Structure formats: structure tokens, C-alpha cells
Amino acid sequence: QMLPQFTQQIMCEQSLEEEGCHRDAAWIESAQCTKYSVTVYGLLEDGIPATCFIFQGGFQFPHFYCSYEVLAELGLPTVHHSQVDQLTTGPSLLQLLNTSTHHWQGIHQDHMIVVCGGDVLFLKHTHVTDCHELDDLLLSLSPRATGSTQLNMCTHLASDHAAVR
16 A cells, blocks of 8 residues: 555656646647648739738648638638538639649639648639739749758858868
8 A cells, every 4th residue: 555645746747747748749739830831822813912821720731622711811712611512513713823834723612732841832713814923923932042042061162162272
């Protein structure tokens, strides 16, 4: 038979360990949210800059759905969940930019996109023809543009070596 003071000590240690586990789980979940964020630009009108929203939750990585909530947040046309039968029978009012081919592709609400961490998606209403500053935005987000600003210790080694001499 254990004395009450020892059982109380064991209970305290177990509760502290459980709190630590909850804190660690919350930290891991927060790290996953920042790691698996998706930036979505929505083009609503001709000649008007895109609206932008960063989504960190509400999807199971790597599957990002263009759900009612996502489209409503961007102000794009949506069909409420109560009218689900209109999702696939009606004409598509949305287009997704294929960044590798630079062509717009029609999609329906609840379309699933496989994303990588930090991906950027471009959605627009089908009637939008003048995508204001889209070329500048694509250029600023291209790997060549971002790659030139990142530090690379292998670049200019010959000139650095010559400068040290």
C-alpha cells in the first residue's frame, strides 16, 4: 500500500506530463499550419487588382478544395451547400490558372487541387478578361525571380576568392 503523499506526487507528475503532451501537440499543429499554407488570388472584375487570402487550415494537406468557404472568402461566385445539385449541372463560373501552361481552365466549386507547401493559386470569374497586373504578379512569384534574391554561397565564388587575395 502506497502512502497518500506518493500517490498525490504521481498524479501531479502525470498531469504535468499530459500538459506537456498537449502543448507539444499544439506546437506541432501550429508548425504544420505555417508549413502547409496556400495563397489564393481571386480576380473578380476586369481591370481590378486581385483579392488575396492565405489559407492555413480548413483543408487536409496536400488536397486543397475550392470549397464554398474558400470561394466566399475571395468574393467569387458560389453555390450554397443546400443547392448541391447545381454544382455539376450548371455551367462553370470559375477558372483556375495552370501556372505551367499559363492557360485558364474551367473548374466547378469543390474542385480538388493537389498543392505543395507555399503554393499560389489563381482563380477568376469566367467573365473576367482583363486580369489587372497578373503578369507582374506571376513574374514576382516565379522561381527565377525568387531564386535571385535567395542567398547562394556557390555564386560568385571566383570573384570572392579574387577579392580575398
